[in-house]
Amino acid sequence: MNLRKTRTGQFELGNWEAPTKTQMQRKLGAAGYFRWSLLVSVCVSAVAFTNIAHAGESVSPSADAQPMTGVELYMLYRDKSWAWTDGAGRFDDAERRFTASTGVGDKIAWAQGRWIVTDDGRLCLNAEWHTMSGVHANTSCFSHKRAGETIYQKKEPSGSWYIFRHAVPTETDEFKKLVAENLVSADIGTIKSDLQNQKRLAGNTLTNASKRKTQ
Template identity: 75%
Template structure:
């Protein structure tokens, strides 16, 4: 709540400074802008895995190699609660779609794997508020057939795949089906409509405030 208050004050001061140039954001528009600011860095990866109890990697667990990570993710989609990310082999292209309404977003960029166990997603996220470059990384360790994962830099380790895969494993959400491409066209259209409506609202408000 403290961060929300700070961001709200920043938007209000900006509105007061630019009051002679454009109308101040409506209360609804302000709430939407603050919500996007708070949620952007994490909205793509809020899914069931992080609700699980953390698990410290076993002593024999080693960082996965780039080849192992490549084989794990290539040409697969990672299904999330409100969308999915796609790891295409060609050009290491990463695409994603997520959210609904004010939180609708799509992304395009590249996925990168390293020999110290990291998978990083470097992408530009397109939302109703604009385009936001963002990088999200995950670390992986392996002990036998068990894979551990955590979100960097401050996530907790958890079991991504058990030695005998369980139906609740996050690993089970990596599927070959392309869960993203068909949605991006619709999302782009929805975002354009939202931006158009927001622009019309500001224009009409400006007209009403003219002397």
Template identity: 50%
Template sequence: MREWNSEAGRAVARLRAAALAVVAAVAVAGPVAAATASVVEGEPPAGSAVMSAAELYALYQDKSWQWQSGAGRMDSTDRRFTAWVDGEKGKSWAEGRWLVTDGGRMCIKADWHSGQEVFPARTCFVHRIDGGTIYQKKEPDGQWYVFRHAQIRDDDEANKLVSADLVSGRLDEWMPARLKARPAVKQQAKK
């Protein structure tokens, strides 16, 4: 009986982790799904170039990315990534890092928290540019779409990158007190 209970408990934990993975994937992939009006057939134009790490850093640094039911924040300090989602599946928040490469990738590696569950996730987007138009695709199997037109349009996904910090206030409310103290300890240890 005890083995069944522990196996059942592990199965429930796996199901909860899978549900949290879906919440995290929808939160980060939501912008891509919303941009279907600018989907590119096939690949970006043949003359497009892979965006450099410096270009991507300038695009994302110290910006919040507004999502349908939340937001993610890419802070320049320590390349810290934080996020929150308040959707149909409940509230969750994330903490991790973001990185950019000269291969045109911006990746987010974060632990998503929901209740007592934690799910690590990595999401990457690849970027190309042509004549001022930025193309983006979620890896590995997303569709290319226009992230920002050369002549910026109101419906460009890039317009959802804003300088305002849309995340820290929610994290202050949602993050357990024991985790809030953790960064302060790290900062003191560096001195």
């Protein structure tokens, strides 16, 4: 078993290119560009794993809890899908490939990159997220501690610890959302198509608005 920590990922960027800052400023004007850039920032923050964070009651790990090893995390996540409220992430063993799909309507997004585990209990997801506003690199990490059969997790850097898996797993454990079924691959093609359509419509809207301003 080889827990490689570095490898160049291959990302499919598609045929659409996000407009440059200068192009957006010309089309929207200074005030319009500021509102647009603020919206992009908010959307990226909303997409980048905020829906993974568990909303359960925060707890403090027991005194005997220790960081999980890279091997333990590898065995926990490999070839599993993590089901989220509005999507899922997939942890393929081959080349530690990570893929994800999430959101509905104009908040849809998909991602591709790699998942990495370390001996200090961290699972990190390095991916490029494809959203309405373009392609955005994102790294998100989760810390894990273990005491016997109980696993604690928190999202870095400011999340709260909670019980990811009880010693005797319950139906409400986040651990129960790790399943063998691939919940991502079938959705990515549809999301790619939807994003292309939305970007095309948005481009037409910006072009028409610019034309009206110059008339």
